[in-house]
Amino acid sequence: MGQFDRKAQSQPKHGKPSDSGASRAPPPPPSSRPLERGPGFKKKAPPKKSQPPKNGFPTLQGNMLPIELQQLILDIFRATFPASQDFADLKPLLGQINEALLKGDFEEAFRTDEFREGYAIRWSPTRALVYANVLEQICEEHGDSPWAEQLLGGGGSAPAKVLCFGGGAAEVMAMAGIMRFRRADAAGTPNASSLPSSPPPTPLVDLRLLDAADWSGVVAKLTTGLETPPELSKYASAAARARHASFLLPQALRTTCTKTEVLDLTQETLQSIVAPDVSLVTLLFSLNDLYTTSIRRATSFLRKLTAAVPPRCLLLVVDAHGAASVADGIEDGQGEPYPMSWLLDKVMLPTQVVVEDELVPKREWERLVGDTNRLFKFPDKGLSYPAGLENLKMQVHLFKRI
Template structure:
């Protein structure tokens, strides 16, 4: 196992909170255009309607992180939130799951106990998935400012990221990606990564415990050899990772408030299993949020969006089959990649994002052997989109 040869000895949560507020969705694309009459005018073809993702053979998400390192991440979850028997947690987890199914994220994450339960049951799966997505970005976009700083190629400071809807999974995923890419992130006090998590739930307690687990060498058996004790080190050095938590409802942020969250050297923004929840709350307000985001994100910054495969939202007041849902990917591209129209010999609006990745049908499969976690790990089908501000 080499540098990952360690085990935790302890024995014994992005759904995301929704925002309230009335909203209206944009009108759906018309089924046909009215017949235009006059000399030389012909009936125009109707515009294309948004289509749901096709259910073909999914693309496999590369499993880049070594199994030994993935197990260390699981060990930290296990040691940070110890329990004697996973069966004892099932009544509480059942309440959380019921609230998540109903879309009541405020109820699902309303107490510290519930947030820790979410971190035990659902965050480990997503942490490993997100970590491997980050690793793919490092492989394929090494010239981006975030990857350059993460890898140590830019001496101007740590890699800074804002995670909307961020919590336990994002912290552990980033820690895993940094540990894999920077072997010197363990045991040496050098700041490499600066995360700012923004969510309507208060994740500060859960995140504080996890960062302590990342920075503390695991407890060894009293029978451990001298060599094992010599190799025993924390997952990360105490100063390698800085995490700030802000409890806020992102759809309520004004342009000025959002601007204040963006230092000029932010190089990555994430919306991981968060954007469709915002669209479900209000398509109009979520669209407005993305436009505000576009106005404040610095040039070269990456925007990573991941969500469930086939995620979609229905306009307010049009539920129960009264209107077809809008695919999340279609809503996203309408804002990020608007169609250019020629107005008085000018192309408007100006394209402000470049799409680097757009995978609507991706499957992450855990290794068949080598990973152990009492709460279980679940393969996940998802969609992943990566944009760069230009």
């Protein structure tokens, strides 16, 4: 991630996670499949939209997905990367990765498949569950958006198209989790491998990931893990064997990884990347790194993105609570840092713009969520993962293209 050449006091994209309230639950929950939403699902009353508190305390991000489903996501990480079982043996490697991240040396932190897998084992599971719960809350509160409608199949046979800048393992697993919860037809079926072969179905979600590091190897392994039934014990009961199925149907989630420097994208290149029917764009713990590299270039990128995305497309930004960057050309400690949320609003919600040498009001985005102080807390019981899970304090912004 060479273009994310961060200054030391900025908030890291992949830095050392918070150590508050790590969840190390006892045994995993029963192996019964989580509740899923199918045609017979009875819709609940519309939930009240979350409002940021006014007393300085953080908004609590709810656990929107069943704990059993969240545990299944963790199990995919554990089965995909067997090295996670010997976590003590990974500590020297993880120490190298973390040291590079704290220095802002992303090229070093993600220079090999081994380093990228190490990061995916240690830090991606926490992020994946956080992102999945944030996405589910968006579906609950903004169900009339094209993103939610497409996810539920309202767009016909066309897949829901999602574009993730700075995306990797966590985004893939978060999307898989929300698919499994929202679409009963996304889940794998028992004995699917014994059925007659047929043409691959149309993907339910088309997920494109862009990052300066090459995450294709890690993503390919996770995708295989999602589409492969877990190993059964030789002592498994007949009932367990009858229920044995993969997390997702093969081809239900289509992933594409593109290695690119985001800030180097021209308007023409970005336009070719953004599909005309994309319904969700994400910047998950990525935007402040872009601002840290260059506020001017990051601002230009957001303006290019504004011109490229279609109307009603959602833009989700999640980043560290208190993320901030100093102006271009000013060394750390010599300039007042600008809060990321303030920089974002200046681009997305300008009060006036210049048109033919005149200042006129113009809005190209509508703010749906603007929460600069949100906390995700893992449950005290019910989740088990060798590397542990950390509570995460963050900010969440959601915009809709007008």
